[in-house]
Amino acid sequence: MNQGDEPVTIAQQARFLAVALIVGALTGVFGGFFHLAIDWIIDWPTWLADHAEGWLLVAASATMTMAATLLAVFITRRFAPEASGSGVPEIEGAIAGIRHVHWERVLPVKFIAGIAAIGSGLVLGREGPTIHMGGSVALAASEKFRLSTEDRQALLAAGAGAGLACAFNAPMSAVLFVIEETRKQFPYSFQNYMGVFAAAIAGTVVTQIISGARPWLPLPAGVAGLASLPVFAALGIIQGAVGVLFNRSIMAMLDVAAAWQHRAPFVWPALVGLLVGALMIVAPLTVTGGERVISQIAVLPPSAGVLLILAVARYFTSVACYSVGTPGGIFAPILSVATCIGLAFGVLLQMTFPEELSSLGVTPVSFGIVAMSALFSAAVHAPAVGVVLVVELTGAYALVLPMLTACLTASLVARWLGGRPIYEQMLERTLAAAGRTPPSSADVGLAADSNRPAT
Template sequence: MEPADRPATPLQQASFVAVALFVGALTGVFGGLFHLAIDTIIEWPTWLAGRVEGWRQVAASAAVTTAAAVFAVFITRRFAPEASGSGVPEIEGAIAGIRHVRWERVLPVKFIAGIAAIGSGLVLGREGPTIHMGGSAALAACQMFRMRDVDRKALLAAGAGAGLACAFNAPLSAVLFVIEETRKQFPYTFRNYMGVFAAAITGTAVTQIISGERPDLPLSAGQAALASLPAFAILGIILGAVGVLFNRCILAMLDIAAAWQKRAPYLWPTLVGLLVGILLIVAPRTVTGGERVISQIAVQTPGAGVLLMLAGARLLTAVVSYSIGTPGGIFAPILSLATCIGLAFGVLAQTAFPEALAGMGVTPVSFGIVAMAALFSATVQAPAVGVVLLLELTSAYALVLPMLTACLTASLVAQWLGGRPIYGQMLDRTLARAGRGPAKGSDVGLAADPARATH
């Protein structure tokens, strides 16, 4: 490859993009198989319901989720502690040169333990594992093709972006995610930027070949007149505060789980597994990643009180599920939580001002869709990613202005309340536990002790 102080020749650019295409394809293989396995396994409660009933069904469900949670925690702690949680902070730290990605361990552990945890019904998203696996696949390709360190950093980011593209069938969001979320670490050049494009393309394509094409959330949103923007701004204010609350609850629960781990290493995962297993039978909408929950409540639109109770329950189950330390992300739980709040806001607004909202073409589902982008912006503080991700997921292009409005107010309110990006806080927490501060100028994979547990 070319020296760092010279522009790349066309041949060098082509060779780099070719490697990025390979990274995306490899990520697509892992991502596609990951989604296919989860989509198959997550049907087990239905299978169980056809064979046992009553308290036996509840007991069997609790046993399954507990066993899966403990198994996922065990192999994560035993073989790759850094594979716990989302994986996005690990990727950001690796690009910055302050974390180590042991791809040989992370890939199989993230894949197997992630399927067990998410497939069991825990309130976790698929995007964290696929992002981490994408970065790991990139490092595997770098070793295969003997890429230098500066190229490894760029390909690491490209692989992570491909992982997000796999998770949501959203290649444009993947490119923006690298730009917005890793803006402080990503080595920007035209060639590196094109590498991110290339990995997102092949990652999405290969995933679709394996697990099928799907707009993940095909919701009917209708139109939204300009006069409705103040209502969406108010929704953004509410979700800005909710985003700060969500982040603080996640970090607080991680501290509680760490304290329990010192006293009884597997008691907390056992209790969470029991809780989730019981809820899978008695209140199924309060658990699982939430993609199906979003579709169900958007179609049925329960009352505002029911939606707010569901939001509170999903907030609790999301933070406790994430705290046990299995592989799993927070994007999907954030989106389902936001949908509950947005729909409740829409139902209340429709009750208070039925004629006004009808005249502006706004429905509760419109608020639910916009709420997903706004809460994502408040927690991750990547508003452009939030807007584009929801447009790719829902095809609700008529809601661009409401989304921008809500994301603006949510992001501002979150900052004014002292909120910080959740992944940055997680990375700081990891470094503090490892007894290290941010390192400058380190190479990927050389700066941090991978054996320390992370989230």
């Protein structure tokens, strides 16, 4: 019998929830200041433009991003190689009992190197580092309070959820992320489930105290009539195919970067840093995490051609930047690519069927918002998280039904095309690199069960 079936006293539940609240609050502190630091640093091209111009400005910008990228890569490789990338696969592996998170080194490296990488302009999301930091805080608390193995696994998931909550100011998405993304590993019980709630609440509250309470991307959503649902389903089909292609490109580029690292360890990060730094001046919409990009193009959408070019450009910069091995996530880059595709889809429809689209109450921005949830679902294979996350980010509650429709078709198309969850593939790749055989779904469940106390 596992802990979920044993009677748990009120005192035990209260103690666990208190620890979860502490973990959530500390995650909110780290995440809140992490975001503030990036928000302050990311404006460095404006400062640089006051002291240089022309090709000198481009060269200086490329050099600065390259230096910051190399610094982040060096810190990560030297002190905590497992801190590279988003950290979500590491957390999932740790919950399943097949990976170990060295929180003492992951926490500072993820914080410092993440600020350097994302603040330099690399196309990386902030949610990966905060999720990994949340899990690291949870492990530190588990050791401090001497929790059991199952409680440690549950608190690890709660800390990761708090990291997502503070990254996007999205507590409900954080709870669903734990349920949907770690469903094979999470030791479910009432106490553990409530612990996730407690950590998400605390993380969001602290983040709001530090950075304010508002949707991350408040956009004019508009409305969508029932007759528009087939159109949103068609958008989901497109995003399903893009999601599969995106995941395969990420995995292929990781292999390319690994080959470069074997021959010349820092050449690939240097090249990517130079390119991104130059684009920061020449084509700023093609780089950075994507938060400001989404806001800019949604307020005044460019032509469909420009949007498609921007989608392709951000697709490749996202894949290239993730492969260099610095801390950083893929949520925000996925959302920005999706917005470009969705807006282009909407603009083309508006040009072709202006009266029909107007009668349905749909605008190009509506397609941009729905596209975010659809592409997220296709890449991560977590459609419920995709819908709720985008709703919390944008406040687009009127588009829930179109989102569900698009996520349904995107998920089906991604599965039928042979797509697999991106984090599952990353975890398997990490285990293979370490000389371990990637576990099957049944193996993961047995690993989690073997770590639970027996009667």
